[in-house]
Amino acid sequence: DKTLAGVTFSNCAFQxxxxxxxxxxxxxxxxxxxxxxxxxxxxxxxSCKVSETIFESCRLDSASFASCDMSRLKINGCLLIxxxxxxxxxxxxxxxxxxxxxxxxxxxxxxxxxLSKVALSHVDAYxxxxxxxxxxxxxxxxxxxxxxxxxxxxxxGANLAFASIRGANFNQSDLSGIQDWYRAKVSEDEGKSSxxxxxGFLVS
Numbered sequence: 001d002k003t004l005a006g007v008t009f010s011n012c013a014f015q016x017x018x019x020x021x022x023x024x025x026x027x028x029x030x031x032x033x034x035x036x037x038x039x040x041x042x043x044x045x046x047s048c049k050v051s052e053t054i055f056e057s058c059r060l061d062s063a064s065f066a067s068c069d070m071s072r073l074k075i076n077g078c079l080l081i082x083x084x085x086x087x088x089x090x091x092x093x094x095x096x097x098x099x100x101x102x103x104x105x106x107x108x109x110x111x112x113x114x115l116s117k118v119a120l121s122h123v124d125a126y127x128x129x130x131x132x133x134x135x136x137x138x139x140x141x142x143x144x145x146x147x148x149x150x151x152x153x154x155x156x157g158a159n160l161a162f163a164s165i166r167g168a169n170f171n172q173s174d175l176s177g178i179q180d181w182y183r184a185k186v187s188e189d190e191g192k193s194s195x196x197x198x199x200g201f202l203v204s
Contacts, residue, residue, distance in 0.1 A: 002021045002022050002023070003021060003022065003023040003024075003025065004021040004023065004024045004025070004027060005023070005024075005025040005026055005027065006025070006026050006027065007027045007028075008027065008028045008030065009027070009028070009029045009030065009032050010030045010031060010032070011030070011031045011032065012029075012032045012033075013032070013033045013035070014032065014033070014034045014035070014043060015034075015035055015036065015037045015041075015043070016035070016036050016037020016041030016042065016043060021048065022047065022048060022049065023048070023049045023051070024048060024049070024050045024051070024053050025049075025051050025052055025053065026051075026052045026053065027053045027054075028053070028054045028056070029053075029054070029055045029056070029058050030054075030056045030057060030058070031056070031057045031058065032055075032058045032059075033058065033059045033060075033061070034058065034059070034060040034061065034063050035059075035060075035061040035062070036061065036062050042062050042063065042064050042084075043060070043062070043063040043064065044063075044064045044066070045063065045064065045065045045066070045068050046064075046066045046067065046068075047066070047067045047068070048065075048068045048069075049068070049069045049071070050068060050069065050070045050071075050073055051069075051071050051072050051073075052072050053072075053073055053074070054074045054075075054076070055073075055074070055075045055076070055078050056074075056075075056076045056077060056078070057076070057077045057078065058078045058079075059078070059079045059080075059081075060078070060079070060080045060081070060083055061081050061082060061083075062081070062082045062083065062084075063080070063083045063084075064083070064084045064086075065083070065084070065085045065086070065088045066086045066087065066088065067086070067087050067088060068085075068088040068089075069088070069089050070088060070089065070090045071089075071090075073090065074100075075100045075103050076100075076102060076103075077102045077103075078102075078103055078104070079104045079106075080103075080104065080105040080106070080108060081104075081105075081106050081107065081108070082106070082107055082108055083105065083108040083109075084108065084109045084110075084111075085108070085109070085110040085111065085113050086111045086112065087111065087112045087113075088113055089113070089114045090113065090114060090115055090118050100118065100119060100120055100123060102122065103120075103122075103123050103124070104123075104124040104125075104126075105123070105124070105125050105128055106124070106125070106126050106127060106128065107126070107127045107128060108125075108128045108129070109128070109129045109131075110128065110129070110130050110131070110133055111131045111132060111133075112131070112132045112133070113130070113133045113134070114133075114134045115133060115134060115135050115138050116134045116135065116136040116137055116138060116154075117136070117137045117138060118138050118139075119138075119139045120135075120138055120139060120140050120143055121139050121140065121141040121142055121143060122141075122142050122143065123140070123143045123144070124143070124144040125143065125144060125145055125148055126144055126145075126146050126147060126148070127146070127147040127148065128148050128149075129148070129149045129151070130148065130149065130150050130151065130153050131151040131152065131153075132151065132152045132153065133150075133153045133154075134153070134154045135153060135154060135155050135158045136154050136155065136156045136157055136158065137156070137157040137158065137179075138158050138159070139158075139159045140158055140159060140160050140163050141159050141160070141161050141162060141163065141180075142161070142162045142163060143160075143163045143164070144163075144164045145163055145164060145165045145168050146164050146165065146166045146167055146168065147166070147167040147168060148165070148168045148169075149168070149169045149171070150168065150169065150170045150171065150173040150198075151171050151172060151173070152171070152172045152173060153170075153173040154173075154174070155173065155174065155175050155177065155178045156174075156177035156178070157177065157178070157179050158178045158179060159178070159179050159180045160175075160178055160180065160181040160184050161180045161181065161182045161183060161184065162182070162183050162184065162185070163181075163184050163185070164184075164185040165184055165185065165186055165195065166185055166186060166187040167187050168194075168195070169194050170194045170195055170197070170198035171194065173198050174198060175195075175198040175199045176198075176199055
């Protein structure tokens, strides 16, 4: 059992490596960068449990998270570019506490991610692809979801008030059960048909 616990990393650079720890508990990453290695190796987190851990003012470039449990994770002022999440869970039950603020995840891929009940207000997820992700009861207030692609995603009870969904595409995703979409921003024509279908309208 490889566990990394109670460690603080400050101003560190991690390049093209695999985190072998199965558990990262009560750790802090501050002003750290995670990027590809010299041979273009991607930084990989695999079957890893990240609990009570803080990422603050970090940059992750092309990192991969596979089957990771990110319970009680805190992300503040971080930038994720071109990252890939596969079957990783931010929330496993109501008691899990995930705090995400001033967070950017750009041009990334998230597959089968559970984001239910997660506070994602003001998150910038521009041009990110979401497949089979669960946003039920999530707070997406004022989030930037411009040019995002949503494939078979759930939004029951979600709050999209003031969110930007300009150019976003919704395929087999149902928005009819969202809690609030007051003043959500959409483009004049682009993506309108897929959005209306997702809201339950018949478009012909």
